[in-house]
Amino acid sequence: MSKILVFGHQNPDTDAIASSVAFAHLLKVEDKLDVEAVALGEVNEETAFVLEKFGVAAPRVVESAKAEGVEKVALTDHNEFQQSISDIEDVEVFAVVDHHRVANFQTANPLFMRLEPLGSCSSVIYKLYNEYGVEIPSEIAGLMLSGLISDTLLLKSPTTTDFDKEIAPKLAEIAGVDLEEYGLAMLKAGTNLASKSADELIDIDAKTFELNGNAVRVAQVNTVDIDEVLARQDEIEAAIKSSMEENGYSDFVLMITDIVNSNSEILHLGENVDRVESAFNFKLENNHAFLEGAVSRKKQVVPQLTEAFEK
Amino acid sequence: MSKILVFGHQNPDTDAIASSVAFAHLLKVEDKLDVEAVALGEVNEETAFVLEKFGVAAPRVVESAKAEGVEKVALTDHNEFQQSISDIEDVEVFAVVDHHRVANFQTANPLFMRLEPLGSCSSVIYKLYNEYGVEIPSEIAGLMLSGLISDTLLLKSPTTTDFDKEIAPKLAEIAGVDLEEYGLAMLKAGTNLASKSADELIDIDAKTFELNGNAVRVAQVNTVDIDEVLARQDEIEAAIKSSMEENGYSDFVLMITDIVNSNSEILHLGENVDRVESAFNFKLENNHAFLEGAVSRKKQVVPQLTEAFEK
Numbered sequence: 001m002s003k004i005l006v007f008g009h010q011n012p013d014t015d016a017i018a019s020s021v022a023f024a025h026l027l028k029v030e031d032k033l034d035v036e037a038v039a040l041g042e043v044n045e046e047t048a049f050v051l052e053k054f055g056v057a058a059p060r061v062v063e064s065a066k067a068e069g070v071e072k073v074a075l076t077d078h079n080e081f082q083q084s085i086s087d088i089e090d091v092e093v094f095a096v097v098d099h100h101r102v103a104n105f106q107t108a109n110p111l112f113m114r115l116e117p118l119g120s121c122s123s124v125i126y127k128l129y130n131e132y133g134v135e136i137p138s139e140i141a142g143l144m145l146s147g148l149i150s151d152t153l154l155l156k157s158p159t160t161t162d163f164d165k166e167i168a169p170k171l172a173e174i175a176g177v178d179l180e181e182y183g184l185a186m187l188k189a190g191t192n193l194a195s196k197s198a199d200e201l202i203d204i205d206a207k208t209f210e211l212n213g214n215a216v217r218v219a220q221v222n223t224v225d226i227d228e229v230l231a232r233q234d235e236i237e238a239a240i241k242s243s244m245e246e247n248g249y250s251d252f253v254l255m256i257t258d259i260v261n262s263n264s265e266i267l268h269l270g271e272n273v274d275r276v277e278s279a280f281n282f283k284l285e286n287n288h289a290f291l292e293g294a295v296s297r298k299k300q301v302v303p304q305l306t307e308a309f310e311k
Numbered sequence: 312m313s314k315i316l317v318f319g320h321q322n323p324d325t326d327a328i329a330s331s332v333a334f335a336h337l338l339k340v341e342d343k344l345d346v347e348a349v350a351l352g353e354v355n356e357e358t359a360f361v362l363e364k365f366g367v368a369a370p371r372v373v374e375s376a377k378a379e380g381v382e383k384v385a386l387t388d389h390n391e392f393q394q395s396i397s398d399i400e401d402v403e404v405f406a407v408v409d410h411h412r413v414a415n416f417q418t419a420n421p422l423f424m425r426l427e428p429l430g431s432c433s434s435v436i437y438k439l440y441n442e443y444g445v446e447i448p449s450e451i452a453g454l455m456l457s458g459l460i461s462d463t464l465l466l467k468s469p470t471t472t473d474f475d476k477e478i479a480p481k482l483a484e485i486a487g488v489d490l491e492e493y494g495l496a497m498l499k500a501g502t503n504l505a506s507k508s509a510d511e512l513i514d515i516d517a518k519t520f521e522l523n524g525n526a527v528r529v530a531q532v533n534t535v536d537i538d539e540v541l542a543r544q545d546e547i548e549a550a551i552k553s554s555m556e557e558n559g560y561s562d563f564v565l566m567i568t569d570i571v572n573s574n575s576e577i578l579h580l581g582e583n584v585d586r587v588e589s590a591f592n593f594k595l596e597n598n599h600a601f602l603e604g605a606v607s608r609k610k611q612v613v614p615q616l617t618e619a620f621e622k
Contacts, residue, residue, distance in 0.1 A: 101417070101419055102418050105413060105416075105417075106414040110427075110610075111426060114424070114426075116424075117421035299420075306419045307419070
């Protein structure tokens with residue numbers, strides 16, 4: 001049997017990278033499979049900090065499964081085909097481990113699919129290690145902890161579950177780091193937006209959702225100062241417009257998330273102003289508006305958009 | 312919170328009923344949820360035999376979740392919406408436990424989803440009981456064992472895994488039955504086709520698949536004598552034609568499965584004769600052909616049809 005590739009979504013964030021490395025290790029140890037964790041894009045600055053910290057090499061970036069001679073793939077931290085590898089429809093999805101909604105996903109054959117509404121995909125992988133009785137190596141625990149911290153903004157996002165709170169200290173102990181201290185340092189490593197061009201900024205953590213026939217791009221950046229990002233609004237809007245034109249997005253929603261105070265400013269460009277305003281019950285002024293308490297794209301933005309776009 | 316309904320697919324077979332009853336019990340015990348196992352149709356003769364044997368009442372038949380005042384549902388033994396409750400798109404899918412391919416399924420929110428390529432959905436539920444450390448009551452073990460026997464034709468179908476073989480004797484012991492003796496008696500209870508009208512026969516265990524824009528109905532009946540069923544071909548074809556007309560199926564595939572020798576005769580009516588013949592590499596004569604060793608719709612029929620219809 002040819003090798004199985006394991007990967008998270010395009011524009012990988014820390015949880016996408018961490019969960020793919022951790023799941024690949026589990027498949028190797030438990031099922032003796034020939035697997036390789038790869039990535040569908042370069043790692044971001046936060047993830048680079050994490051990999052450096054725990055001495056793990058960044059997974060190789062691949063563009064196509066077929067080009068790698070691969071027939072089977074395993075997905076972590078995503079399931080929607082438009083967020084996956086370019087030729088996902090030409091290969092067999094052998095397994096999925098995820099914590100998102102399910103959409104635009106289908107297979108011809110039965111598969112292993114494990115989704116739970118937990119704070120991170122790494123949390124679901126933690127459960128698998130436990131169930132199979134496989135020990136979590138220290139550096140993989142560090143990655144999984146980082147995935148959890150990244151996705152939940154250090155356990156503060158409303159997506160955080162009791163289970164996430166329970167395992168974070170355990171993973172920190174195995175990884176040999178102080179949860180709070182390490183967590184803050186890691187999140188801050190991802191907020192260095194000044195060094196990024198506007199094109200890069202809007203693509204750091206961006207996903208496309210098909211909402212009632214519209215291709216809606218929802219991007220998120222973390223910061224400790226929302227105003228600092230808004231100061232670049234003109235430049236960012238120009239980048240968004242050219243990305244929309246190039247990719248045919250009907251709408252582009254950028255969440256500028258304040259990781260210290262746990263709020264977001266929403267910047268929107270596109271056809272469906274009414275729907276976006278009705279989704280969040282706010283009025284956009286100069287294309288943006290404040291969304292109090294919002295830090296989770298998955299729980300506080302995408303379901304609201306989905307509903308508004310269905311009207 | 313309003314009650315959660317738990318149900319298997321339309322035209323429920325034994326595994327659909329067993330897995331919904333077993334999963335509902337687990338959700339009650341483990342998560343203290345207000346749940347009720349219901350069914351999307353009357354039970355078949357095999358399942359009636361099983362319920363009688365273990366003293367379990369047949370789940371109530373429901374038509375609509377909204378009519379029941381229900382907002383959330385849990386699916387067992389299926390995920391495709393066209394096999395589910397009529398208003399599935401209007402309610403939240405809270406959980407799915409299944410062992411089929413994934414298709415025509417989507418949610419707005421993250422959910423609990425547990426699929427494994429095991430011989431029965433009851434086998435996946437067995438894993439959940441184990442993981443949560445919940446004891447399986449004797450009568451529920453009887454149902455789960457029956458679901459496993461039914462779906463794997465007493466562990467002979469190619470869908471049978473090592474795990475299925477391992478748990479069958481354990482479930483038999485908890486249920487207090489002899490695996491082989493009980494299994495054969497149970498399967499035979501489902502082969503009493505003489506008492507069925509042709510309309511009933513083609514609907515005992517039938518599912519619709521959307522294959523490249525075609526609504527393809529794939530039904531299966533179990534028998535100990537294929538010729539006895541083929542003797543009714545005219546009457547069966549008339550029933551199939553009227554069902555196709557009424558429901559807009561492009562094709563109707565009936566598997567007449569010999570449970571003793573583990574083979575099937577395939578009867579086909581519909582537009583796509585070429586695709587069906589190419590799927591199974593056989594020539595239909597008088598609308599039917601023998602398919603050696605085929606007993607599993609899921610593994611030996613649906614993937615082959617899916618591939619042939621994509622051409």
